[in-house]
Amino acid sequence: MAYYPGCALEGTGHAYNESTKAVGSALGLKLDEVKDWNCCGAMEVKNIDPKVQTYLSSRVMSIAANEMHAKVVMAPCNGCYHNLKKAEYDLEHDASSRETVARISEKAGHETYQAGQVETIHALDWIKDGVGEEELKRRLKNSLKGLKVANYYGCMYTRPRHIFPEKDKGPGSESTLQPHFMDDLLAAAGAQNVDFPLKTACCGGAHTLSDSDTSTQLVLNILRAAEAAGADVIATECPTCHSGLEMHQVRAEKVLGEKTTVKMLYFTQLLGIALGVAPRKLGVHENVSDGMEVLKKIL
Amino acid sequence: MIHEKSLIRPENLKTHDKLVIDGVDVSGHWSTFIQSRVVTDYNEALQDEIAALPGGEHIHRCWQCGSCTNACTVNAVNPDFNPRFWIYLIRMGMESELLRDKDIIWQCVSCNKCTYACPRDVFPEGVMKATAHWLQLKGHTPKSKSTIFDEVFAEQVIATGKIEEGRTIRGFFARTGQPLMQDWLVEMAKRVARRLPFKQGIAMALAAVFRPRTRKWSKARAALTEYVHEQETRQRKALNLE
Known part of the structure; x- marks a missing residue:
């Protein structure tokens, strides 16, 4: 499976990269990093020109498909995941996107990505479909029992709906209105998921x-x-959300005098703990909020 | 509803503590006057201009149901942020009315709740970006901080294929004339530094010096630079800015 970590996972989301790989090796899931990958365009390039973003994302998929002969690309970052999905949709449905991407790809000297060559999945799909809750339960070393978790999915994992044709397909599929894949995995790891109404709210x-x-x-x-929902920790699945929550938790305290104590951990850090991986190997010490304070309860 | 919103404004409501007209006492709120106002500066090309910019293409589909504003993240923080209303003004060509809100339109956070809710596939998120872009191209507003961030970011991606966040952030603060040493950023750095091992601190410092870049990128850089330039020319032409 082709692995597309993206820029954030080499920077502020370094811990997400480490913990994703650690969970993969604990579960026997293999990853081959996309060769010479480039930025997908994040949330910024589309505001300069949306088709530049489509090209950037298509180049990553082109390398995965044509040079690595991969059928699936796994992107743990919501931004990358969203942009690859969006490029896939646009290339399938919009002739002018196809034309622009073909023109730039030709000049850039690589094969043009054709819609349908690869399927893009999120790290949540990778673990849920690749291993599943039952197998995860069998491999538990440290149950997360007693840990109260609010699962936060953010915007880019579910919106807009049309770029996620595989979602909202009934039982077993992911829901765009009430996503639950992270809830399912962490529940299997023993955590107590709290009823959290802002799962897909925007962090700005x-x-x-x-x-x-x-x-x-x-x-x-x-x-x-x-x-208010009683969570000890917010589980995240996106480096932008994660660093946004952490940065603005500090900013709210310093600028507005509004102190909150809930901690943020990537869902892969929580799963890694449950699978017996050492917190250091999961980059828990790299987070701004001190996740060890809540992990002490279960370790 | 929309007409009242656009025409009756607090500054047009006139009440008088003490006023007698033709022997009738009309003091106080019971006889509030509404100053009349006539809009004469319709810009008939406004909708076409917005539609010519990326994201604005589907504005004509809107039937004013208000799902976008109802779902809007920023509207919940600031009720003046009203995508439905702005789409209405653009479609009516009411440019001067739109300009009253020119300084907040760029604040759209791209959460796509509007796009999710829209029954007509207007893609209001794109319309917000196109409108903010239009305001800047026409010189009605300076470049917003958001646009400056987008530019710093996109320049770096086109130049090297990747971004290094530290460099993007420093570039953004420099270009917007803000000090990097803000209280809360310093506090955040302190909290991380307390637990971060020495080895990793070194790795992070190295990443800031040797910027990560994508191999075999030079041709893509040239193709993208050419394309972006082409699009800028096309957009300026669509807005009659040449």
Whole structure:
């Protein structure tokens, strides 16, 4: 399976990269990193020009399909996952996107990606479909029993609906309105999922630095809702959401005097703990919020 | 509803503490006057101009149901942020009315709740971006901080194929004239540094010096630079800016 970590996982999301790989090896799931990958365009390039973003994402899929002969690309970052999905949709349905991508690809000297060559999945699909809850339960070393978790999915994993044709297909499939794959995996690992109404609320990640006051307010809503639901920790599955929550938790405290104590951990860090991987190998010490404080309860 | 919203504004409501007209006492709120106002500066090309910019293509589909505003993340923080209303103004060509909100339109966070809710596939998120873009191209607003961030980011991606977040953030703060040493950023760095092992600190510092880049990128860089330039020319032409 082709693995597309993306830029954030080499920077602020380093811990997500480490913990994803650690969970993969604990579960016997193999990953081959996409060769010479480039940025997918994140949330910024589309505002300069959407088709540049489509090209950037298509190049990653082209390498996976044509040079690595992979059928599936796994992207743990919601932004990358979303952009590859969106490029896939646009290339399938929009002739002018196909034309632009073909023109740039030719000049850039690589094969043009054709819609349908690969399937893009998220790290949640990778573990849920590749291993499943029953197998996960059999491999548990440290149950997360007693840990109260609010599962936070953010925007890009479920919206807009049309780029995720495999979702909302009834029992077993992911829901765009009430996503549950992370809940399912962490429940299998023994955690107690709290009833969290802001699962797919926006953290203001697009304007983390350019409109910090709005982002701080949006993050504070999420942190307060998680605390009100009784959560010890918010499980995340996106490096932008994760760093947004952590940064603006500090900013809310320093600028607004609004202190919250809920911690943030990537869902792969929580699964890694459950599978007996050492917290250091999962990058728990790299997080801004001190996840060890809550993990002490179960270790 | 929309007409009232656009025409009756607090500054047009006139009440008088003490006023007698033709012997009738009309003091106080019971006889509030509404100052009349006539809109004469319709820009008939407004919808076409927005539709010519990326994201705005489907604005004509809107039937004003209001699902976008109802679902909007930013509207919940600031009720003046009203995508439905702005789409209405654009479609009516009411440019001067739209300009009243010019300084907040860029604040769309791209959460896509509007696009999810829209029954007509207007893609309101794209319309917000196109509108913010239009305001800047026409010179009605300076480049927003968001646009500056997008530009710093896109320039780096096109140049090297990848971004290094530290470099993007430093570039953004420099270009917007903000100090990097903000209280909360310093506090955050302190909290991370407390637990981060020495070895990793070194790795992070190295990444800041030797920027990561995609191999075999030079041809893609040239093709993208050419394409972006082509699009800029096309957009300026569509807005009659040449």
